Amino acid sequence: MTFAKRRWRNGFITLLAGAALVAWYSAYDVALYQASFLTGWLLLGAVLILALYNGRKKFSMLPMGTAATWLQVHIYLGLLAVLIFALHIDWQMPNGILDSVLALFFVTAAGSGMFGLYISRRYARMLTRRSEEVVLERIPQFIAALRQEAEAVVLASATETGSSTIADFYGNKLSAYFSGPRNTWLHVRGSRRASFALTTELKTMTRYLNEQEMLHADRLIALVERKDQLDYVYALQSLLKAWLFVHIPTTYGLIALALLHLLLVYSFGGAV
């Protein structure tokens, strides 16, 4: 099945489930039952199933369906949970402190999930278009190697040509650039402003070079471009990892707060 077809099918099923849910909720409400008990239990069930996705990853050797199926169920159940949540809080901001914090955890968990889904699709495309595959953890090592190469070029240019133009430029503009990953925020936003500005400055500097110096400058420009590629991959892959550091802890916080909320509702809320 193609990606588009799968999206249509799953989107349609979710829409039907959402409509059924709203109808059930309205019937419950009309019958003067407290519909928030219905939506509350449904929401807790949905959140627990969503959280199981973390456990599923840890026990990937057990035959529990493919990872792709779990992700699909997770995404569409996650969207449905947003509707159940909206019904549960009656489309209004909660009042008490615990309820407000609980709502904030839900919004953060669901919001980070949507954000994560968006960037995993978008960045996967961007990364295949603009770079080769590099493992995130090894990027600082590659950058250090590029820095050594760049310093060797600068040294060779100074000793072979007797001119300090390239070395001065390196000291002023490039030594900080080569000392680690740079321009992360610009790269995650898809902006090439920083690398464009640096390339322009490099080109301006080369106007004053003689032919012999130009050979070294060209090697330096190639290293700057290679470094820019690594910065780009580093930025995108870092964000692809970082969002899970919001998504997973808020999930567990959400479950803990939801259980406390449940306890308080059944102790003081007057369940019907």
Ligand code: HEM
């Ligand atoms: C409050 C509701 C939600 C909870 C409790 C929740 C919980 C989780 C958990 C526990 C994981 C496993 C993370 C891991 O172990 O790597 C996960 C992954 C994920 N969630 Fe959610 N999630 C929620 C809503 C959503 C929503 C609404 C979306 C998107 C529409 C979403 C998209 C994702 C994606 C894309 C992954 C990572 C898939 C991967 O890279 O393997 N989540 N979520």
